Amino acid sequence: MTTKQKKLKIGWFSFTCCEDSTIMFVEMLNDNFFAFKKLFEFRHANxxxxxxxxxxxxxxxxxxxIASDKDKEKLLKIRKxxxxxxxxxxxxxxxxxSGHRNNFDDKLKKEISPYLLQFDQADTVYALHELVDVDDKVPGCPMIEKTFIEVVDKYLKxxxxxDQSDSITNHS
Ligand code: SF4
Incomplete structure (x- = not known):
């Protein structure tokens, strides 16, 4: 009898940004498709x-x-x-x-305010940790791939x- 492979139940979410890290994640499937399929259960990945x-x-x-009340609500739901x-x-x-408008001067803020209203955008744009507890960070613009793999390995372990000495890269 074979034992069923346990999988990490993951979600991948994208808020206000250019989505380059999402593109990188999808590109990583080129090299890691079988590892991702074997080790991840994609609960949520639009x-x-x-x-x-x-x-x-x-x-x-x-x-x-996080640039709108709707984003904030969704982030709180993800946290929960x-x-x-x-x-x-x-x-x-x-x-x-993405939150560059936080640094606009008063004149520019006044100029963009009709657009914020029109597109249901908040006056202030937030980093995730300003609204919810964040457990780990993968910095970079876009994300640093090496750090992402290290974080993924951490949670797989x-x-x-x-195993403790293993890496997702060994499963590709
Ligand atoms: S961090 Fe950089 S690459 Fe990532 S979404 Fe923001 S602007 Fe785009």
């Missing part, structure tokens, strides 16, 4: 599938800054339904560059999906 569930997530990888949250890329980690 970029890869249309059937998504926002519940019972082990690790949520979240890209982008995920054991760990990893901020992906500079916009999620620091709020910049924490959830006992791979």
């Amino acid at each position: 970029v890869l599938q249309s059937n998504n569930t926002l519940s019972d997530i082990d690790v949520a990888f979240v890209e982008g800054a 339904n995920s054991q760990y949250i990893v901020a992906i890329g500079s916009c999620a980690v620091t709020g910049l560059p 924490k959830f006992k999906i791979i």
Whole structure:
């Protein structure tokens, strides 16, 4: 009898940003498709599938800054339904560059205010850690791939999906 491979239940989410880290993640499938398929259960990943569930997530990888009340509500829901949250890329980690409007002077802020209203955008753009607890960060613009792999390995080990001396890269 074969034992069923345990998988890390992950979510991949993208907020206000250019989504380059999401593109990198998808590009990584070129080299790691079988490792990802074997070791991850994609609970929520709009970029890869249309059937998504926002519940019972082990690790949520979240890209982008939070720029509207709707974003904030979704982020709080992700926090509630995920054991760990990893901020992906500079916009999620620091709020910049997507939150550039926070640094506008008063004149410029007044000029853009009708657009904020029109597109339901908040006056202030937030990094994830300003609104929820963040467990890990992968900095970079876009994200640093080596750090991302290290963080993924950390959680695969924490959830006992791979051995302590192993890496996802050995499963490709
Ligand atoms: S951190 Fe850079 S690459 Fe990532 S979403 Fe923001 S602007 Fe784009």
